[in-house]
Amino acid sequence: MSQITLDNVVKRFGSVVAVDHVSLTIAEGEFVALLGPSGCGKTTTLRLIAGLEIADEGRITIGDRDVTYLAPAARDVAMVFQDYALYPHMTILDNIGYPLKVRGVSTPERTARVTEVARELQIGDLLARRPSQLSGGQQQRASVARAVVHQAVAFLFDEPLSNLDAQLRLEARAFLKHLQNELGATSVYVTHDQAEAMALADRIVVMRLGKIMQVGAPLEVYRNPANTFVASFIGSPPMNLLSGKVLLGQGQFVLDDGETVIDMGQVYQRLERPPQDGQAITLGIRPEHITIHTEPRPFAIPGALYVVQPMGGETLVNVRVGSKLVTVRLFQDEPPALPEKVWLEPALEWSFVYGADGARLQ
Amino acid sequence: MNRYKLRTGISRALLLVFACVMGAFFALPLLWLLTAPFSTQANLSVTFPEQPSLANFEAVFANKFAIRALFQNNLIIGGGVMILVASIATLASYGLSRARVPGRNVLVYILILFSSVVSGTAAMVPLFLLIFNLGLIDTYQGVILVMTGGLLPSAIFIMRDFVDSIPRSYEEAALVAGASSYRMFRDVAFPLVRPGVMVVAIWAFVNAWGAFLIPSVLLRSPEHMPASIAFYSFYTEAGTPNITLVSAYAFLYTIPVLLLYLIVNWRFGFRFFGGIKS
Amino acid sequence: MERKAIFSAKVGLLFLAPALVFVAIFLLYPFVRVFMLSFTNQTLLGTTAPNPDWVGLDNYQRLFDFDRWMRLGEFGSALKITAQFVAGSALIGQVGLGLLIAWAFYRKKGVLRETVYTLVILAWIIPETVVAFTWVAFLDWEFGTLNAILGTLGLGRPDWLFKHPLESIILFNSWRGAAFSMLLFSSALETIPPSYIETAEVAGANAWQKFRDIFFPLLRGHILTDLILITLWTFNVFTPYLLTGGGPIKKTELVSIYTYRTAFQGQHEFGKGGAIAVVMMLINFSLAIVYLSMIRRRKA
Numbered sequence: 001m002s003q004i005t006l007d008n009v010v011k012r013f014g015s016v017v018a019v020d021h022v023s024l025t026i027a028e029g030e031f032v033a034l035l036g037p038s039g040c041g042k043t044t045t046l047r048l049i050a051g052l053e054i055a056d057e058g059r060i061t062i063g064d065r066d067v068t069y070l071a072p073a074a075r076d077v078a079m080v081f082q083d084y085a086l087y088p089h090m091t092i093l094d095n096i097g098y099p100l101k102v103r104g105v106s107t108p109e110r111t112a113r114v115t116e117v118a119r120e121l122q123i124g125d126l127l128a129r130r131p132s133q134l135s136g137g138q139q140q141r142a143s144v145a146r147a148v149v150h151q152a153v154a155f156l157f158d159e160p161l162s163n164l165d166a167q168l169r170l171e172a173r174a175f176l177k178h179l180q181n182e183l184g185a186t187s188v189y190v191t192h193d194q195a196e197a198m199a200l201a202d203r204i205v206v207m208r209l210g211k212i213m214q215v216g217a218p219l220e221v222y223r224n225p226a227n228t229f230v231a232s233f234i235g236s237p238p239m240n241l242l243s244g245k246v247l248l249g250q251g252q253f254v255l256d257d258g259e260t261v262i263d264m265g266q267v268y269q270r271l272e273r274p275p276q277d278g279q280a281i282t283l284g285i286r287p288e289h290i291t292i293h294t295e296p297r298p299f300a301i302p303g304a305l306y307v308v309q310p311m312g313g314e315t316l317v318n319v320r321v322g323s324k325l326v327t328v329r330l331f332q333d334e335p336p337a338l339p340e341k342v343w344l345e346p347a348l349e350w351s352f353v354y355g356a357d358g359a360r361l362q
Numbered sequence: 363m364n365r366y367k368l369r370t371g372i373s374r375a376l377l378l379v380f381a382c383v384m385g386a387f388f389a390l391p392l393l394w395l396l397t398a399p400f401s402t403q404a405n406l407s408v409t410f411p412e413q414p415s416l417a418n419f420e421a422v423f424a425n426k427f428a429i430r431a432l433f434q435n436n437l438i439i440g441g442g443v444m445i446l447v448a449s450i451a452t453l454a455s456y457g458l459s460r461a462r463v464p465g466r467n468v469l470v471y472i473l474i475l476f477s478s479v480v481s482g483t484a485a486m487v488p489l490f491l492l493i494f495n496l497g498l499i500d501t502y503q504g505v506i507l508v509m510t511g512g513l514l515p516s517a518i519f520i521m522r523d524f525v526d527s528i529p530r531s532y533e534e535a536a537l538v539a540g541a542s543s544y545r546m547f548r549d550v551a552f553p554l555v556r557p558g559v560m561v562v563a564i565w566a567f568v569n570a571w572g573a574f575l576i577p578s579v580l581l582r583s584p585e586h587m588p589a590s591i592a593f594y595s596f597y598t599e600a601g602t603p604n605i606t607l608v609s610a611y612a613f614l615y616t617i618p619v620l621l622l623y624l625i626v627n628w629r630f631g632f633r634f635f636g637g638i639k640s
Numbered sequence: 641m642e643r644k645a646i647f648s649a650k651v652g653l654l655f656l657a658p659a660l661v662f663v664a665i666f667l668l669y670p671f672v673r674v675f676m677l678s679f680t681n682q683t684l685l686g687t688t689a690p691n692p693d694w695v696g697l698d699n700y701q702r703l704f705d706f707d708r709w710m711r712l713g714e715f716g717s718a719l720k721i722t723a724q725f726v727a728g729s730a731l732i733g734q735v736g737l738g739l740l741i742a743w744a745f746y747r748k749k750g751v752l753r754e755t756v757y758t759l760v761i762l763a764w765i766i767p768e769t770v771v772a773f774t775w776v777a778f779l780d781w782e783f784g785t786l787n788a789i790l791g792t793l794g795l796g797r798p799d800w801l802f803k804h805p806l807e808s809i810i811l812f813n814s815w816r817g818a819a820f821s822m823l824l825f826s827s828a829l830e831t832i833p834p835s836y837i838e839t840a841e842v843a844g845a846n847a848w849q850k851f852r853d854i855f856f857p858l859l860r861g862h863i864l865t866d867l868i869l870i871t872l873w874t875f876n877v878f879t880p881y882l883l884t885g886g887g888p889i890k891k892t893e894l895v896s897i898y899t900y901r902t903a904f905q906g907q908h909e910f911g912k913g914g915a916i917a918v919v920m921m922l923i924n925f926s927l928a929i930v931y932l933s934m935i936r937r938r939k940a
Contacts, residue, residue, distance in 0.1 A: 373847075377744060377745075377748070377752070378752070380744050381744075381752045381753075381755070381756050384741060384756050384759075384760070385756050385759055388756070388759035388760050388762075388763050388815065388818075389759050390778065390785050390786070391763075391771070391774050391775050391778040391815065392759075392762065392763070392766070392771075392774055393785060394774050394777040394778065394785065395770065395774050398777070405783050406776065406777040406780040406782070407777075407780075407783035407784070407785070407788065408777075408785050408788075449658075450658045450659050451659065453655045453656070453658060454655060454656050454658070454659035454660075456655055457647070457651070457652040457653070457654070457655025457656045458652070458655075460646040460647055460652070461646070461647040461648065461649055461651055461652020461653075461655070462647075462648065462649050462652070463652045463653070463656070464649070473663065474869070475868065475872070475928050475932075476667060476671075477663075478868075478869060478872035478873060478876075478928075479921050479924040479925055479928065480667050480670060480921065481872075482875075482876025482877065482878060482896050483876065483895075483896040483897075483899040483900050483903075483917075484674070484876060484896075484899060484916070484917035484920045484921060485667075485671075485674070485917065486899075486900070486903065486904070487674060487899075487903045487910050487913040487914050487917060488669070488671075488673035488674045488677060488914070488917075489666065489670050490903075490904075490910075491673065491677070491682075491910065492665070492666075492669065492670065492673070507666070508666060510662060510666075511662045511665065511666020511667060512666065514659055514662050514663065514666075515663070515667075518659060530646060533646050534646070537646075543647075568765050571767060572765075572767030572769070572770075574768055574769055574878070574879075574882065575878045575900075579904055589767070589769075590767060590768070590769040593769055593773075603773075608773055609773070612769070612770040612773055612774070615767055615769075615770055616766050616767065616770050619765055619766055620762070620766075623758075623761065623762070623765060627758075632757075632761060632823075633823060633826070633827055
C-alpha cells in the first residue's frame with residue numbers, strides 16, 4: 001500500500017492535450033474516483049499511473065518511488081480493464097494466476113492463492129473454465145480476482161462496471177465497495193457514472209478537457225459544486241441552471257428571456273464577492289431543493305407546468321420557466337395534481353450563484 | 363395468401379434459382395475431375411464409369427518423376443514458402459498494428475498496390491536475373507524466396523486486419539500484471555494471433571502448391587520440378603496428354619488443397635477478417 | 641487517442657525489418673532493374689548475355705512499330721486482347737459476379753449459401769494447372785460438358801477454344817477469380833448494420849432501391865479497392881496460357897503471355913521483355929492512380 005502523487009502531469013496526443021497539468025495526491029488506502037465525460041482525460045490519467053502511457057511533463061510517484069518513466073511491470077500496480085481483458089486461450093485459473101506466474105511463483109503456491117482469492121470472490125467453482133464460458137458478471141469478478149491476487153501497491157480500475165447491465169452493475173458496485181472496505185487498498189477508479197463515483201469513492205476528482213475541475217469527498221462535491229460544470233455533472237437529475245442578469249438595486253435577478261424576475265436580495269447578501277449591477281450570472285438549484293406552490297409567493301419563480309413523471313419512489317415535475325425547463329424532485333410516490341401555472345420556491349440556503357466564467361461566487 | 367407471404371415466397375424461389383445457376387456454373391467445369399480419374403477409358407467427357415477403377419492411380423504412382431514432384435518438391439517449396447511468409451508477415455503486421463508507425467495505413471496500401479503492379483510475368487525478367495546472379499537458379503531456395511517476396515504484401519494485408527481486431531487491453535493487462543515485452547508476446551499476443559497465422563500459412567501454402575510460372579522460369583532440372591510442371595511427363599512424345607493419367611495426377615494434386623480448405627473452413631470459417639478497409 | 645501504441649516506432653521497425661528486406665529485394669529491386677534492363681539488348685545466351693550493350697530506346701521502338709504492331713502476335717494486338725480480357729473477366733466477370741453472389745446471400749445462412757460459397761472458393765484455390773485441364777475438358781467441342789448441355793438444349797455446339805478463344809478465357813477467368821471479390825464483399829456487407837436495411841424496408845424500398853440507395857453507397861469504397869486489385873491482378877495473370885497456350889494463332893496472347901514468349905522462349909530477349917514490363921507497369925500505375933483519385937474524391 002502506498003500513496004500516489006501526480007505533480008503537474010501533462011500528456012499530449014498530437015495537438016490534443018489529453019491531460020493538462022494535473023496535480024493530485026492519493027493517500028495510502030484511499031479510494032479515489034476520476035469522474036468526467038468521455039474525452040475528459042480520466043482514462044489517460046489512469047493509464048499514466050499504470051505506465052501504459054508515459055507523461056510528456058511532470059512527475060508521478062508511487063510510495064517513495066519516482067515511477068514517471070518506469071515500465072508498467074516495474075510499478076507493481078494491478079489494473080481491471082473495461083473489457084476485462086481475460087485471455088481467451090487460458091483457463092480462469094491461469095488468467096487469475098498470470099500476475100503470479102510472471103513473478104515466478106511456483107505452480108502449487110499459485111494454485112493455492114488463486115483458489116483462495118477465487119473462493120472469496122465466489123467464482124471458486126469456475127476455475128477450470130475458459131472466459132467465454134462465463135457470464136458478464138463472472139468475467140468481471142475474474143478480472144478483479146486477477147488484480148487482487150498479488151499484493152499490488154495500488155489498484156487501478158478503468159470503468160470496470162460499464163459493460164454490465166443495470167441490475168448486475170448495482171450488485172457489482174456493492175461488491176466492489178465491500179471488497180474495498182476489506183482490503184483497504186489504495187485505489188484509483190475511472191468512471192463516467194456520477195452515481196458510481198458517489199457510492200464508491202472516498203474522494204471524487206471531477207475532470208473536464210484534461211483539467212481537474214474539483215476534488216472533494218462525495219457529499220462535499222455534491223453540496224458545494226465549485227462551478228457550473230461540476231454542478232451539472234454531479235446529481236441525478238442534474239442541477240437546474242438558470243442564466244440571467246443581476247439587478248442590484250431591487251435585489252433582483254432577471255432571466256435571459258428578459259421577463260421572468262426573481263427576488264434574490266437575500267442570496268446576494270450572502271455572497272463573498274457581491275455581484276455588480278448588470279453582471280451575467282447563473283443561478284443553480286438542485287431539483288430536490290425546490291418547493292412547488294399553486295399561488296404566488298415572495299422569492300418564488302413563476303412557471304408553466306410542462307409534465308409530471310412518476311418514478312416510483314419519487315416524482316419528477318418539469319416546469320417551463322422562460323425558455324428553460326426546470327426539474328423539481330418530489331419525494332412522494334403519488335403524482336400531485338397541479339394547475340397550469342405554478343410558482344417554484346428555491347431553498348435559498350441551497351441556491352448557488354456562478355459568474356459568467358462558471359466559477360462559484362460564494 | 364397475403365402479400366407478405368407471396369413476396370417472401372417469390373424471393374426465396376428467386377434465390378433458389380440463382381443458387382442453382384451459380385452452383386452449376388462453378389461446379390460443372392470441375393465435374394470431370396471427379397469422374398475421369400476413375401475410368402480406364404476416360405476422355406474429355408463427364409461420364410460416370412460403370413466399373414470405377416484405381417488403375418490410373420497405379421500407373422501414376424509408377425511414374426517416379428511425377429510422384430517425387432508431388433510428394434517431395436511440392437512439399438519442400440510449399441512448406442518453405444509457408445514458414446517464411448507466415449513468420450515474416452506475423453511479425454510485420456504485429457509491428458504495424460501495435461507500434462506508432464507513421465502512415466501505417468498508407469504504407470500497407472501502397473505495398474499491396476506496388477506488389478500488384480510489380481508482379482506476374484512483368485517482374486519475372488529482373489527476378490530471373492536476380493536469382494541467376496545469386497547463383498540460385500535451379501534451386502528450391504530461389505523459388506521459395508521469390509514466391510515469399512511476391513506473397514508477403516497480401517499476407518501482411520490479411521494479417522493486419524486480424525491483428526487490429528484484437529483488443530490491446532489483453533497485452534496491456536499482461537504488462538501491468540508484470541510481464542516483460544517478450545513474455546507478453548509469448549504468453550498473450552502470439553496465442554491470440556495464432557488463428558490468423560494459421561490462415562495466412564495455409565493461404566501461402568496453397569498459393570505455392572499450385573504455382574506454375576515461377577518454378578517454370580527458375581527451375582531447370584527435372585528432379586526439382588513441382589507437380590504443376592510434372593504434368594508434362596504424362597504427355598506423349600507428340601505432345602498430346604494421356605488423359606487418364608493426367609486426370610488421376612490432377613486428382614492427387616488437388617486433394618491436399620481440398621483438405622486444407624476444409625480444415626480452415628471448419629476451424630476458422632473461410633472468410634476475410636474484419637472487412638478489408640476501404 | 642483511440643489507437644494506443646504498445647511499442648515505440650523503433651521496436652515496430654524491428655518487427656517490420658524482415659518484411660522490408662524482402663520487399664526491397666523482391667519488389668523494389670526488380671522494379672528498378674527492369675527499367676535499366678529495358679535499355680539494353682541483354683539475352684539469356686550468346687555474346688550479349690554477360691556484356692549487354694546499351695541500345696537506348698531500341699526495344700521500345702520495336703514494341704511500338706506501328707506498321708505491324710496490331711498484327712496477331714505483336715505487342716499492340718496483345719495489349720488490345722488484354723484490355724478486352726480485363727474488361728470482360730475482371731470488371732464484369734469477377735467484380736460483378738462476386739458482388740452479385742455476396743449480395744444475394746446477404747444475411748442468409750444455410751446449406752444453399754455454404755454450397756455456393758464452397759464451389760466458388762474451390763474454383764479459386766485448386767491449382768491452376770488442374771483447372772486448366774478441367775476447363776479444356778469442359779469446353780471440348782466433341783466431349784465437353786458445356787456442349788453436351790447446349791446440344792441437349794438445341795443451342796448448337798460451338799467449338800469454343802478455336803472459334804471463340806477470347807470469350808473462353810474470359811469465361812474461365814471470371815470463374816477462376818470470382819471468389820476474392822465475393823469474400824471481400826460478403827465481409828464488407830457484414831459491417832452494414834441490419835437496422836439500415838430494415839429502415840429502408842419499413843420505408844417500402846424494393847430490392848433494387850435497397851441496393852442502389854443503401855448497399856451501393858456504403859460499399860463504394862470496397863468496390864473501388866476490389867476493382868483496383870482485381871484489375872491489376874488480371875493484367876498480370878498467366879493462367880490462360882495453360883488453357884490455350886496463347887493460341888489459336890495468338891488470338892489469346894495476353895501481354896503476360898507475350899512477355900513470357902519474348903523473354904523466356906526462343907531468343908530469350910530480356911531487354912525487350914524488360915521494355916514490355918516497363919510499359920505494363922506504367923499502365924498499371926496509371927490505372928491505380930485513376931482508382932485512387934476516385935477514392936480520394938469520394939472521401940473529400
